[in-house]
Amino acid sequence: MSGVTALPARIDALNRLYGHAIDDGDYERWPEFFAEDALYKITTRWNYDRAMPAGLMLCQGRAMMEDRVSALRTANVYEPHHYRHLIDPPVVTDESGSAISATAGFAVYRTMQSGVPEIFCTGKYVDRIVEADGGLKFGERIVVCDGERIDTMIVIPL
Amino acid sequence: MSLLDWNPEDFSEIPYAFYSDDEIYRRELKRVFLGKTWNFLALECEIPNAGDYKTATVGEVPVVAVRDEAGAVNAMVNRCAHRGNLVCIDEAGNAERLTCVYHNWTYDLRGNLASIAFEKGIRGKGGMAEDFDRSRRGLPRLRVETYRGLVFGTFSADAPPLSDYLGPEMRANIDRVLGREMEILGKFQHGLDGNWKLYIENVRDTYHATLLHSFFPTFGLNRLSMKGGIEFSDGGLHHLTYSIGATDRPESQYNARDLRAVKDGYALNAPELLETWPEYACGTTLAIQSIFPNFSVQQVSNVVTVRLLLPKGPDKSVLIWWILGAVEDTPEQRAMRLRQANLIGPGGYIAMEDGAVVGWVRRGVAGAEEESSVLAMGGRGVERESDSRCNELSVRGFWQGWHAMMRDPAA
Structure with missing residues (x-):
């Protein structure tokens, strides 16, 4: 089996690169982790458990993600801050179809102008992952926050 | 001079202390939220069926809105008449009666105190005091009215309809x-x-x-x-x-x-x-x-x-x-x-x-x-x-x- 990396390890690498891109402020790279027509949604456990369709952010396709990035760069007004993602190793829940289903828990710390990192959000990613452009991409990433409450505002994706 | 003596003239200058003062805040809780205002509690579609309840807050007071068997929406303070425990702990749910888990006092869907565990004691010993009157110990009720699916409640008897x-x-x-x-x-x-x-x-x-x-x-x-x-x-x-x-x-x-x-x-x-x-x-x-x-x-x-x-x-x-x-x-x-x-x-x-x-x-x-x-x-x-x-x-x-x-x- 030499030369073949196991699927969970490949997804783990994808997740870690994803987290680092955001944490490093490389927001323009964030949409590149997704397939062209991918769905990205931030919701909460309460809404997810009840199949509520609205999200805190809802991007249908990479173009909407790019708009989120250009708005955070040029339109929206907020206090400068950054994240630190801690992402669990993934659990592959289904790999029988054309897309892989996987999930991973996460914690995101946020450091605002006070200079103190604080837990901003914990939750899980619920992903559908596809092979595209010679690598893995998210075909769908649902961010399910454990808490119902977002402190102050959310402008940087999770 | 107390902030409460504020003379606003034309309301074009607002003291910054109004955003932090504890005395102002305490008075707001009493006079604004528990006063002659109607406070939003829930959407009717959140409690569509008899027995559906949803907790809410008026000022800082915990409240529960409940749909009763007749289809009316009632709202009561979510605080057991016995020792002050929260009666409904879940944010929302469905129940035939609201039961305080602490000592098992139960309330009907209108907030009346329906039963008390061991009210008559055990084998003739213990039990509630002779003069205890259950009918006087319900959950305090708010006036409730709905408009276009919005449920509002007020603690005031004097608030207009x-x-x-x-x-x-x-x-x-x-x-x-x-x-x-x-x-x-x-x-x-x-x-x-x-x-x-x-x-x-x-x-x-x-x-x-x-x-x-x-x-x-x-x-x-x-x-x-x-x-x-x-x-x-x-x-x-x-x-x-x-x-x-x-x-x-x-x-x-x-x-x-x-x-x-x-x-x-x-x-x-x-x-x-x-x-x-x-x-x-x-x-x-x-x-x-x-x-x-x-x-x-x-x-x-x-x-x-x-x-x-x-x-x-x-x-x-x-x-x-x-x-x-x-x-x-x-x-x-x-x-x-x-x-x-x-x-x-x-x-x-x-x-x-x-x-x-x-x-x-x-x-x-x-x-x-x-x-x-x-x-x-x-x-x-x-x-x-x-x-x-x-x-x-x-x-x-x-x-x-x-x-x-x-x-x-x-x-």
Whole structure:
């Protein structure tokens, strides 16, 4: 089996690169982790458990993600801050179809102008992952926050 | 001189101490939230069946709204008459009776104390005192009235009927926006780092909308040059500001380079985010309505929300957003609502800044308890209505209503 990396390890690498891109402020790279027509949604456990369709952010396709990035760069007004993602190793829940289903828990710390990192959000990613452009991409990433409450505002994706 | 002796004159100067003072806050809880106001508790569609209940908060008082066997909605204080324990611990649920887990006292769906564990003791020993009267120990009830699927409660016997409290101008907008069967598409909480009034002022502040929120004018969603206006209920308690798209006229002010809000060449890669359909015959594209003290109905294009702001001490508050759709929506309309929902909420293109600015003002006024803000845009005092939204009239209207309630010795 030499030369073949196991699927969970490949997804783990994808997740870690994803987290680092955001944490490093490389927001323009964030949409590149997704397939062209991918769905990205931030919701909460309460809404997810009840199949509520609205999200805190809802991007249908990479173009909407790019708009989120250009708005955070040029339109929206907020206090400068950054994240630190801690992402669990993934659990592959289904790999029988054309897309892989996987999930991973996460914690995101946020450091605002006070200079103190604080837990901003914990939750899980619920992903559908596809092979595209010679690598893995998210075909769908649902961010399910454990808490119902977002402190102050959310402008940087999770 | 106590802050409570404030002489507001024309409501154009507001002491910063009102956003942090503990004595003011304690009085607000009593006179505003527990006074002659109607407080939003729930949507009727959250408790559709007999026995459905949902917890809520009035000021800081825990409350539960319940639908009884006859289909009526009741609301009671969610506090056991025995030792003060919360009766309903789950946020929502369904029950034939409400049972306090501490000592198993049970209440019917109208809040009457129905049974007490071991009331007669065990084998003739123990039991409640002879003179204990169960009928006098129910859960304290609020007056409850509903309007267009919105459930309101009040602790006051003297508050006017809900319909009169809202008044014809406010009812007309609620009729327009919520006058059909609605359902919940999502519900989110937004934690705010400041006094509740800072956010309520923001809801009523038509002046900031296109300045702080550059997303708004950039995409033509709301410009102060559009046709629109401000309306009040009697006494200034509630307000409605609205604008009608497609009535915009070129106005040199918005081309000025020094207005940060206008960004040339900024375009969406996915303009379908702003795809709308003409949902309302009147052509209203934006309507923001505040119902005193802490409730709001909002329509931004096709996004319909209601918001409730809960005070959490002088320095904190929590905003709850309900995102709504009409049951009769076509799949295309529903999809548009959900995409446009990116505009609102804690992560909304045009709403996120409102959460941030509450915290910035709180930090800004630290140590300035002796000083005041200025609310002189559009003149001073509180007129009945205005056809200009370049105005702080509705913020002054809030303070007029607030002041009357805070000094009301009968409250």
